[in-house]
Amino acid sequence: MFKILSKRRKKSCDRAAEKERFTVYVHPLFVLFGVWFFLRGELFLFLVYTLVAVLHEFGHALYASRIGCRLTRLRLLPCGAVVSGDIEGIPLSDEIRLALAGPFANAACAALFAALWWVFPETYPYTDTAAFASLFLALVNLFPAYPLDGGRIVSCIAVRRRGEGFAHRLMLVLGILFFLFFCALFVLSFFSVPNPSPLFFALFVLVGTLGARDERYTRLTYDPSLFLSRGVPVQQVAVGENCTVRRALSFLERGKMLELLIFDEAGELSCVLSQREFLDLAKDHPITCTLSEILEGT
16 A cells, blocks of 8 residues: 655755665554454564565655655555655546555565465465465555555546546445445454454544545645646646636646636636646635636736
C-alpha cells in the first residue's frame, strides 16, 4: 500500500533536506498487535508478516525511484504498512504501475521462498511461512478498497473513465462494503476460534477510506512546480459562462494540466483560463459561483 502525500516547495534548505530523509514511524497499535501475537506464541508469524509488508512497500519505493519520485516515510500499522512521499502530478498510468509494484514484489518473494525450500528442504519450516505470507499479502492488497493497492488502481481507472468525483464516491462505497465484510468475518470467527485480525483489518480499511482525499478540492492549493518539473499533457475543456466552479473542478485530473475555454451565450470564445489562473480565481469564491461571476471581478 502507498499513499500520496503532496509537498509544497520550501525555501529553507534545512526544511528541504528534512523532507529527503527516509523515516520510519511505528504506530502504537502495531506494538500492541505484536504483543498479542507474542502472548499467543505466534511472534515468528508476526515478524514474518512484518518483513513481507516492508518488502511490499520497498517494491513501491523502487518503482517510484524509476519514474523520478521519492518515497520518504514508512509507517508500520496494525495490519500492514504504508509508504508515502511526493508523487503528485504523475500520470495515471504510472500511478497504476506504482500500485502494482507492491503486490508484484510480494509475488516475486513468494516464488523465491518457494524455490528455497525446494533447493534447501531443511529451510521448509521457515520458508513456507514466508512464501504463503508473501502470496497472501499480494492477493489481499489487490482488494479494491483504500488504502490497499487495488483501491488505488480502481480509483485511477475510474478517474480516467468518469472523472475524480465519480472515483471518490465509488471508493467511499467500496471501502464501506469491505469494512462491513471484514466485520462480518470477525463476528463469524466467534463460532469457531475468535480472531480479532479481521476487526483490525476492517478498521484499517475504514480509516483509509474516510481519509482518502477528494482530489478536486485539494487542487485549490495547486503548486505548478510539482507538475512542470515532470512534464504533463494539457487537457482543454470547452464550457459556457454559466458553468459553476464546482462543475469546472470536476474536470481536474491527476497527471494532466487543465485549460478552460469559456464561451459566451452566442457561442463565441470569450476567455481562456489556465489551470493556475482558474484555481487562483476559484479559491476566493464559493463553488456555486458561475465562471462569469468570478470573471466579473477581474
